[in-house]
Amino acid sequence: MFEVIWENLRTKNPLVHCITNYVTVNDCANILLACGGSPIMADDAAEVEDITSICSGLNINIGTLNVGTVESMGKAGKRANKLGHPVVLDPVGVGASALRTRTTFDLLEQIQFTVIRGNSSEIKTVAQGSGTTKGVDANIMDATTDDNLDKVILYAKALSQKTGAVIAITGAIDIVADSNKAYVIRNGHPMMSKITGTGCMLSAVIAAACAANPEHVLDATATAVCAMGLCGEAAYQKVLETNGGTATFRVALIDAMSQLDGKTLERGANIESR
Amino acid sequence: MFEVIWENLRTKNPLVHCITNYVTVNDCANILLACGGSPIMADDAAEVEDITSICSGLNINIGTLNVGTVESMGKAGKRANKLGHPVVLDPVGVGASALRTRTTFDLLEQIQFTVIRGNSSEIKTVAQGSGTTKGVDANIMDATTDDNLDKVILYAKALSQKTGAVIAITGAIDIVADSNKAYVIRNGHPMMSKITGTGCMLSAVIAAACAANPEHVLDATATAVCAMGLCGEAAYQKVLETNGGTATFRVALIDAMSQLDGKTLERGANIESR
C-alpha cells in the first residue's frame, strides 16, 4: 500500500500551496521537491485564492502567523475546501499565545481540514477547541509512550471523529488515526528534535502525499510519517559515519528524502495498525 | 571577457540590495557572498530608498510579494534608476496569480530594468505585459529546445528591444539577449530544478555581476548564467562522488560558487553567440 502511495507522489508531482512560517520555509520547499512534490509559497490575502486554485493541496502552518497571514489562511482554506483539495493544519505552538490558540480555533471552524498534525501538546490544545471532548482524557496526552498508547489511540480516534480530519500526533511514537483506524509508527530518531523544522517538513510532505492520493488520506499520512522517520534514521547513520553534528543531520535528512523509493519505504516502515 | 567580468565581481565586492522572497533569501545572501558580492536585504517602504542608495545594484524578486513589499519594490526601483544602479527583475510565478501579474506589469511601467530573468513561462507572461508583442510568437515559448532555438532568440531580442532590458530565459538551454546579440548557454544540470532557489540565486548573482560591470550588462549577465551552470555541474559531480541527495547538491552548489575563479569559468563556459 505504502509503496503505491509513494510512487503516486513521485509520479504525480503535486503542486502544494504552503502558507507557512519563515523559520523553516526553505526546508519545507526543499523537502517538498525531495519527496516528489513542487512547492509554492504565497501568503498575501490578495493572491492566496488564485494560488491555491492552481495547486492540488494546501499546507497551513501557523509558526510565525501575523494578522495578514491569518486572513490568508482562512481564505485559502475555504477555497481549497471548495475545490476538494486536501488541506493540512500544522498548529505550531498553539497554546503558547492567545493569538495562536484563537487562530487555530477559528481555522477549525471555517475550514474542513484533511489532516491535523502536531506534537502531543499541540494536539491536546486543538482538542480543547474542537467542541466537547467527551470521553477523551486530555490530561494523559503529555507524550505517547507504550504505557499510555491505548489511551492515546482512543483519543486520536475521538478527535478525528469530531474534526473529520486525520489526526497525526508525532513524537517518539507516532500515531496516525481516523475515527476507525489508527497506525502506530516507530520510525525516526531523537536527533530529529535537535534541528528546527522536522515537524513543519513532515506536514508539507503529508500535504503532498495526500494531494497525490486524495482517496487514501489516512494511508497517505501514515506513509509520509514513516517516510520522514526513515529519513531521520538514515540521516543519523550518516552522522555516525561522518562524526557529524546537527547540520550534517539536516542535510542528510533531506538527502534521504530525495533518495527514498517506495520499496525501501515499504521495507523500512515500522508500523502496526490498531 | 568573462574572466575579466568575474574578477571585477570578486574585486569590487558590490553591495546588492535584495527585495526578495523569504523562501530562498538565505540562499541568495550566501550565494552573493560566495560570488564576491555582499548582500543587504531590506523591504520596508520606510527604508528601501536609503538602503538602495548605499548599494550599487538592486535585485527585485516577487516570490512572496505582499502589499507592503510591492510598494517597496517600486520605491527602491525608481531610486536605483535615478542613481544609475543596475536593477534586476525576477518575476517569480508571474501568471500564477493576478497580483503577481499586475505587480510585474506595474513594475515594468515604473522602473527601467537592466535585466529580466525568468523561466520560459515567466518571460512569456512578462512579454504579454510589455506593450504589443508584434512579430513575437509567445506560444512557442514553453521550453527552449534545439528545435525552437532560433525562434526563442528572436523572441528574446524583440522583448529586449521593447523593455530596454537584457532578457535571460533560463532552463535546460539558457538564452541571454539584448536587442542585438544573444548568447546560448548550455551549462548546468537538471538537478538544479530539484532544489528551491537556483533561479533566485542566479538573479542575485546577475545583479552583483552587473553592479561590478555596469558598462557590460549583457556580458555580465551571460557570465553569471555560465557561472551558475558550472556550479551546478560541479555540484552534481560532488553528488556522484558522495552518493548524496538534493541537500548535498545545494551545499555543493554554493561551495562551487565560492571557489569559482575566472579562468575556470572562461574554460568551462559552454556558450555561443548569435
Added chain:
Amino acid sequence: MFEVIWENLRTKNPLVHCITNYVTVNDCANILLACGGSPIMADDAAEVEDITSICSGLNINIGTLNVGTVESMGKAGKRANKLGHPVVLDPVGVGASALRTRTTFDLLEQIQFTVIRGNSSEIKTVAQGSGTTKGVDANIMDATTDDNLDKVILYAKALSQKTGAVIAITGAIDIVADSNKAYVIRNGHPMMSKITGTGCMLSAVIAAACAANPEHVLDATATAVCAMGLCGEAAYQKVLETNGGTATFRVALIDAMSQLDGKTLERGANIESR
C-alpha cells in the same frame, strides 16, 4: 568559569524568544538548538508579550525590521524587562537607514538591554544615540586592532556604563565589556564573514547563554563569543580537510556548535581579561 556556564546552557535548555530577520532566522533556530537552547520565533504585536512570557530570554535583531515588527520589539522588550529576562539587541545595519537608526535609538530608550552585540560600525552608531558620549572617541572605532585595542576597551566600558548593557564588539578581535571589566577574545576565522548570519547566530547564542546564567551575563556573553569563535575554527578545519567552500563551512559551524562541550571550550578559549 566558562565550562560551568556552558554546561548550565546545555542543562537548562532555555527557551529563547527571537524577533529576528527572515534572512538568517533558520540559522538562528538551528544554532540555538545546537548550543542547548530552544528557539521560538514570533513577531506579531498581538502575541509577542504572551510568547516572551513563557521564555527565559529575548533576542531582538533589526535585520529586516518593518513597521509591524518594530512595535513588537518594543512590546516584547518591555515585557521581558518586567519579567527580569535577559534581552539582547543586535542592531544589524544600524546607520544604513534612518529607520534602523531611529528604531535602535527608540529601543534603547524603551528597553533596558542586557547585552548589545554588533560590529564596530554598528556599535559606533549605537553609541551616538545613547546620550552624550563624553570621553569616548567614536572615530577610532573602525575595526579593533592591536594598535587601538586599549582605546576600544575604554570605549566599550564607557558605553556599557551609559547603557547598562554588556557591550560585545565582534570582529577579528572581539571585545566583551561591562563598565568594570573587559574580555579580549581572539578566537574565530575570517571565513565567518563569508557566510551570512554568523553575527545573528552569535547574538542568539548570547541570549541563550545569558538566559541560562542570568547572574553572570558578562561571562555568559564572553563564553558565547568564545564558543562561536571556536566553532568557526573547527569549521575551517573541516573546510581544509574536505576542500569545501562556504556552504560546507556553514554546515560545519553548526555541527561544531552541536558538539562543543564545556571542557573543549575552556581549553580552546583564547581570552584575556582587562
